[in-house]
Amino acid sequence: MTRFFRHIQFRFGTERKLSAYLIYAAGEIFLLVIGILLALQINNWNSNRKDREAAIKAYQNISQQLTEDRNELISVRDFNNYYSARYERASELIAGHAAEKTDSIAILIMELSQYSDFHRSENIYETLVNSGSIKLLKNSNITSALQKLEMTYTSINKLEDIHWEIILNELYPEIRGVINYATLEIVKPDRLRSVEIQNFLVESIYLTKAKELVYNKAINEIDTLGDEIAKELNHKN
Template identity: 65%
Template sequence: MLSFFHRLQLRFHTENKIVAYLLYAIGEIVLLVIGILLALQINNWNSRRLDQEEARKSYQNIKRQLLEDRIELGKVKDLNNYFAASYVNANRMIANKDVSKADSLALMIMGLSQYSDFYRSGNIYEILVNSGEIKLLKNIAVTSGLQKLEMTYTHLNKLEDIHWEIILNELSPEVRGAINYATLEIVKPEKLYSVEIRNFLIESLFLTQAKDSVYKKAQLEINQIIDQINSELKSQ
């Protein structure tokens, strides 16, 4: 009888040890899992923090480039307006056939061999795509705005290329036959009042008006993107 109770006691003791061991093992596993989850959470948090820092740097860099572009756009827009006024004045002189102002007309026309030409700081959208930084920018309004601005820049550059072509192909041949560049002497005054020169002035005036419209469009788009970037930076 005593032997039976002793065996029973040993059995309970053994089972208790097994249960205790199982509980201990389960506790260790739970702690291990919790540790892994915490490590993953911390790692994810650090990754998000680093991504946010990189995104912030990208937004600030984009803003800096856009501000540079906006300043340059303001300069070329003013220059474009100056040329537009010169086209109007030169066209008026030719229309009035005021030969007494031939010298002034000659100098004005020679100056019109120049034109407003926008040089941007860089292709922001393409750089973001090629570098992979665009994935960090969560504000869709910024990325889509940059893509739209790139199309506006492309349109503007095409207009500027057209302007240069008509200067090269239409104005230069006429001016070369009318003015001696070395002495600025007017060799053939009648060529300054020709229909070819006048047609060039009218074509160029239309181009300056088209360019002015695109300059304004680009400035507006830049302002909208900068507003979005400022809001994004404040929210971080």
């Protein structure tokens, strides 16, 4: 009988130990899972923090580049507008048929070789794509606006290329034998009022006016972009 009770006591004791072990093991597993989840959460937090810091840096770089582009565009636009007014003055003098204005016309005709040429240090959108930073910019309005601005820049450069081509192919051949480049002496005064030069003046005025419109368009797009980036930076900070 004593052996029977000892057997029952041993069995219950073993079951209690097993239950305690299972509870302990479950607790260990629970703590391990919690630890893994916390580690993942911390890792995600660190990753998000790094992405946010990288995005802020990317937006700041874009903002700085846009500021430089805007300053360059204003300078180029002012240069363009100054000579546009000079071309209009030359056209007025030629149309007036004032013989005493020949020297003034000659100087203005020589200035037709001046043209505005916008240069930027880099292609912002292309640089973002190549560096992989584009994925950090979650604001689709900004990325779309950057693409639109690149298209506007392309339009600017195309107009400038056209302007240079007509200077090279139409102006230089026409005035080469009319004005002595070294002394600015007018060799053939009558040619200053030729149809060819008058037509070139009209083309130049048209091009400078078109360039002014596109310069202003780019400046307005930069201003809008700048506002969007400022809002994004304020939100992230």
